[in-house]
Amino acid sequence: MAFREAEPMMHDDDTLPFTEETLDQLYAEVSDPEGITLARLEALIDAFGTRDRAPMDTQSYREGRKPWKKLRDEIVPVQHFLASTYPADVRVRFPLDDQPPDAWLKVGDAPPVGIEVTGALARASIEVGRSLAGGGAVPGFIGLQDDASSAAFAQARARQRVTNSRKNVERTIDTAIGSRLVAKDHEKYTGHILLVTAPTGSSPYRKPEAIKQALGEKAKQLPFAEIYVLDTSRRKPPIRLK
Numbered sequence: 001m002a003f004r005e006a007e008p009m010m011h012d013d014d015t016l017p018f019t020e021e022t023l024d025q026l027y028a029e030v031s032d033p034e035g036i037t038l039a040r041l042e043a044l045i046d047a048f049g050t051r052d053r054a055p056m057d058t059q060s061y062r063e064g065r066k067p068w069k070k071l072r073d074e075i076v077p078v079q080h081f082l083a084s085t086y087p088a089d090v091r092v093r094f095p096l097d098d099q100p101p102d103a104w105l106k107v108g109d110a111p112p113v114g115i116e117v118t119g120a121l122a123r124a125s126i127e128v129g130r131s132l133a134g135g136g137a138v139p140g141f142i143g144l145q146d147d148a149s150s151a152a153f154a155q156a157r158a159r160q161r162v163t164n165s166r167k168n169v170e171r172t173i174d175t176a177i178g179s180r181l182v183a184k185d186h187e188k189y190t191g192h193i194l195l196v197t198a199p200t201g202s203s204p205y206r207k208p209e210a211i212k213q214a215l216g217e218k219a220k221q222l223p224f225a226e227i228y229v230l231d232t233s234r235r236k237p238p239i240r241l242k
Helices: 020-030 038-050 055-062 069-085 122-131 150-159 166-183 208-220
Strands: 091-093 103-106 113-119 193-197 226-230
Touching: 020 038, 020 069, 038 069, 038 091, 055 069, 055 122, 069 103, 069 113, 069 193, 069 226, 113 166, 122 150, 166 193, 166 208, 208 226
Parallel strands: 113 193, 193 226
Antiparallel strands: 091 103, 103 113
């Protein structure tokens, strides 16, 4: 898989709003067969974060709705990971084809490495995003696993913000991460990198070592070469489990 420099497709004029048309340009650029540098990817994500956006588009992104879903679920987590781990000249490509892996990383002359992204408490995250549209109290943390019933999530929305014990938050997060590790235990991922997004910032005083201790042994059993947990809302370095 060769990587060469591709021509930028998205306009760099910061005075322009970030629209669905801009998003399409971003998708075209990151999925180009030649890939893009991390520096360019960071510029694209920065444009998304700083340019004006229609409120409806912002809400669609929060809820992970199309066409914003791949930006939220795949591109932003990969950029977060790469920016904290690799130099700006590495190259990355996002196939955007709903087939694993979600991205290909090229470092120097080494063979490309696949990056797979999965979300722990993904459904709860979407529900928190939905609650932002109402303008009222927002549940900062919804302690429900993805397989919880629709009725349970409806009740959580109705309660709005509630107090969760630190122990319960951490147990819920660990259970969700563990579930995603089990779901990704497949030989097709041998040698790839796994990124698990999780709301670790909901327990801000928990040390990374505690998460490694809770999940490290389970992570070691997977065929991935490296496994990380990251919270894209906090911008802290990823936590390496393997």
